[in-house]
Amino acid sequence: MNRIGSWFLLSFRLHRWEVLASAAGVALLAIAMLWFSSQLRALAASEPGCSDPAAYVAGCEQFAQRFSELADWGRQLLLVSWGAPFGMGLVLGVPLVAREVEHRTAGMAWTLSRSRAVWLAQRVAFLALVLIAVLAVVAVVSEILASALMPNLTLDSDFTWYGRRGGLIVLRGVLSLGIGVLAGAVVGRLLPGILVAAFASVLVFSALSLGMDRWLETDAVLSPAMNGGPFDQSGGRSLGIRIELAGGEVVTWEDLLARGYTDWQEDMEGRLYTSVDDVGQLDRAIGWERQLLVPGRLYPQIVLRESAVAGAAGLVLLLAAVGVVGRRRPG
Amino acid sequence: MLRAFRLAYRMQRFELRLLIGAALLVAVAALAIAWQTRVVRDEQLACYRDAPTTVEGSLDSPCSAQDSSLVVLEQAAAFVKAGVVATPILLGLFLGIPLVAREVESRTAQLAWTISRSRRRWLLQRATPVLGTLVVACLAGGIAGDVLVHAAPWVEGSDPGFSDWWARGPQVAVRGIAVGAIGLVVGAFMGRQLPALLLAGLCTFALFVSASLILDGWMEAAAEPVVVGPDQIVSGKIYGSAVRGDATGEVISYERAYESFGESFGEEIDEFGNPVGYSQVYFMVPSRRYGEFVLYEAAIFGLVALAGIGAATQIVANRRP
Numbered sequence: 001m002n003r004i005g006s007w008f009l010l011s012f013r014l015h016r017w018e019v020l021a022s023a024a025g026v027a028l029l030a031i032a033m034l035w036f037s038s039q040l041r042a043l044a045a046s047e048p049g050c051s052d053p054a055a056y057v058a059g060c061e062q063f064a065q066r067f068s069e070l071a072d073w074g075r076q077l078l079l080v081s082w083g084a085p086f087g088m089g090l091v092l093g094v095p096l097v098a099r100e101v102e103h104r105t106a107g108m109a110w111t112l113s114r115s116r117a118v119w120l121a122q123r124v125a126f127l128a129l130v131l132i133a134v135l136a137v138v139a140v141v142s143e144i145l146a147s148a149l150m151p152n153l154t155l156d157s158d159f160t161w162y163g164r165r166g167g168l169i170v171l172r173g174v175l176s177l178g179i180g181v182l183a184g185a186v187v188g189r190l191l192p193g194i195l196v197a198a199f200a201s202v203l204v205f206s207a208l209s210l211g212m213d214r215w216l217e218t219d220a221v222l223s224p225a226m227n228g229g230p231f232d233q234s235g236g237r238s239l240g241i242r243i244e245l246a247g248g249e250v251v252t253w254e255d256l257l258a259r260g261y262t263d264w265q266e267d268m269e270g271r272l273y274t275s276v277d278d279v280g281q282l283d284r285a286i287g288w289e290r291q292l293l294v295p296g297r298l299y300p301q302i303v304l305r306e307s308a309v310a311g312a313a314g315l316v317l318l319l320a321a322v323g324v325v326g327r328r329r330p331g
Numbered sequence: 332m333l334r335a336f337r338l339a340y341r342m343q344r345f346e347l348r349l350l351i352g353a354a355l356l357v358a359v360a361a362l363a364i365a366w367q368t369r370v371v372r373d374e375q376l377a378c379y380r381d382a383p384t385t386v387e388g389s390l391d392s393p394c395s396a397q398d399s400s401l402v403v404l405e406q407a408a409a410f411v412k413a414g415v416v417a418t419p420i421l422l423g424l425f426l427g428i429p430l431v432a433r434e435v436e437s438r439t440a441q442l443a444w445t446i447s448r449s450r451r452r453w454l455l456q457r458a459t460p461v462l463g464t465l466v467v468a469c470l471a472g473g474i475a476g477d478v479l480v481h482a483a484p485w486v487e488g489s490d491p492g493f494s495d496w497w498a499r500g501p502q503v504a505v506r507g508i509a510v511g512a513i514g515l516v517v518g519a520f521m522g523r524q525l526p527a528l529l530l531a532g533l534c535t536f537a538l539f540v541s542a543s544l545i546l547d548g549w550m551e552a553a554a555e556p557v558v559v560g561p562d563q564i565v566s567g568k569i570y571g572s573a574v575r576g577d578a579t580g581e582v583i584s585y586e587r588a589y590e591s592f593g594e595s596f597g598e599e600i601d602e603f604g605n606p607v608g609y610s611q612v613y614f615m616v617p618s619r620r621y622g623e624f625v626l627y628e629a630a631i632f633g634l635v636a637l638a639g640i641g642a643a644t645q646i647v648a649n650r651r652p
Contacts, residue, residue, distance in 0.1 A: 017523065017525060018525060021526070021529050091525070095525055102433075102436075102437065103436070187345070189345065190524050191346060191428065191429055191433075191524055191528065192345040192349070194525075195346065195349055195350070
């Protein structure tokens with residue numbers, strides 16, 4: 001057997017349980033998603049007169065009801081696809097170093113290898129391949145299900161179910177793997193490592209989400225708020241409500257309160273007034289209620305950006321794990 | 332016994348510190364939020380009592396500071412309740428699984444079992460302190476959750492009924508010991524921690540779903556018709572509604588009423604919105620039966636715990652180390 005074959009076989013034997021559990025979980029998820037997709041498509045094809053299941057069309061009530069019942073299950077599956085990278089990254093990543101240290105086999109493995117960094121790179125490479133392969137299946141199948149759930153949307157330019165479909169799932173998995181490997185290397189015990197990694201994941205992904213939202217604000221545009229005009233239907237992503245003051249300045253509700261505007265009135269078009277008597281006098285309006293919206297056409301760019309950040313952060317954590325493994329005691 | 336506690340602490344120091352610390356933090360947070368909710372609610376009531384009459388048409392609240400504080404406290408309470416729900420699951424899995432699985436996986440089980448008088452005795456000495464600590468931590472969370480639910484502004488000294496079922500009460504401790512027993516038996520059977528964590532997680536999920544469905548079925552079967560007066564506050568778990576003829580006392584569903592009396596049914600309504608001559612009836616389990624169903628749930632989880640501990644004892648006595 002050549003070197004790659006023996007590396008593959010050894011890696012598989014070391015992580016058989018985790019790899020098989022991940023593959024089995026993804027296989028079940030993919031089968032369920034494809035089944036629901038086919039059912040939804042068949043249902044939509046059986047009623048060609050009812051083109052949009054989300055819209056009210058006279059005579060299509062029964063179809064919409066049946067579609068909605070099936071779609072509820074589909075949406076639950078998309079939630080699973082959102083959670084898959086976090087769970088799989090930890091299940092595959094934490095045992096990599098932690099189990100060797102806990103079983104006191106790390107000393108022998110590290111001595112036999114050319115260097116600890118090479119040993120870790122060989123192990124991580126196999127798990128990263130497995131992770132990317134299984135999550136790629138989730139990414140593709142979740143897109144298929146999403147398009148069956150929303151046949152009238154152009155999902156390539158729509159933020160609906162952001163992070164529950166598409167390639168972002170794979171890169172989030174890489175980041176989660178990095179967290180798992182690093183936590184396992186630091187703690188050196190399996191179950192405590194999983195606890196620490198789960199807690200760290202919550203912190204890291206919350207920070208990533210907040211940071212990406214701040215970055216997104218640079219791409220966002222002001223659009224009419226819910227009661228100021230037609231609510232956005234173009235697949236954009238809302239970052240919250242802002243107030244556009246008459247002078248052009250954009251502030252939050254908190255800023256407005258801090259400036260002493262504790263009492264205001266709003267008309268049907270979203271204009272804000274400081275007194276109920278001013279309502280309707282356009283020159284007395286202090287500003288407009290707006291929605292900060294990232295246009296749907298930016299969806300591929302934003303996904304690519306977050307994927308790059310998650311992937312880079314994952315690599316940084318894996319490098320940190322190399323540092324930890326290089327210095328720590330093997331047992 | 333003290334020696335057993337000391338040994339258990341040394342063997343699972345990290346998990347015990349982290350998990351028991353987190354569980355106690357949840358309990359303390361629940362009590363702090365409950366206390367703060369009561370303080371702010373009192374301030375809010377005092378503020379509304381002293382506030383001037385509002386201008387007609389104005390949507391502004393005279394007590395917006397207290398209103399927004401209560402909203403924030405309610406959001407914090409939701410997080411803490413989720414913590415109470417998760418406490419028995421996390422503690423049970425992460426403390427129950429390694430009891431046997433880690434010894435087998437690290438190949439120290441043979442030594443431990445050889446120097447102990449019997450394997451059953453070894454398991455008893457290892458499991459009792461851990462499961463005992465787990466019960467105390469879960470009980471603290473359950474009691475604090477109960478205090479938190481009773482402090483909610485909408486309860487105001489009345490009975491919260493069946494709301495927040497999973498986030499309060501002493502049954503949290505019974506759930507903890509059941510999940511711990513699942514972790515123990517799966518860990519003993521598989522002898523490896525990570526596969527045991529995955530399988531025990533699935534078993535726990537199945538147990539909670541099954542218990543929820545069984546309890547819901549029992550509650551629906553126990554639902555009784557309760558006539559609801561116009562200014563009466565009802566508390567309990569509602570499964571449906573119907574009407575009762577005031578003259579005959581017969582309880583009939585709305586569907587049957589429309590079938591029997593046609594579209595004319597309900598055309599004339601009294602001042603409370605009920606069809607004239609009829610009163611509204613709820614099919615519900617009244618709040619006073621809350622304790623009874625807590626006992627039913629404790630029985631389900633208690634049986635699982637006993638079966639799990641019994642099976643784990645058998646597995647440890649017979650398995651290869």
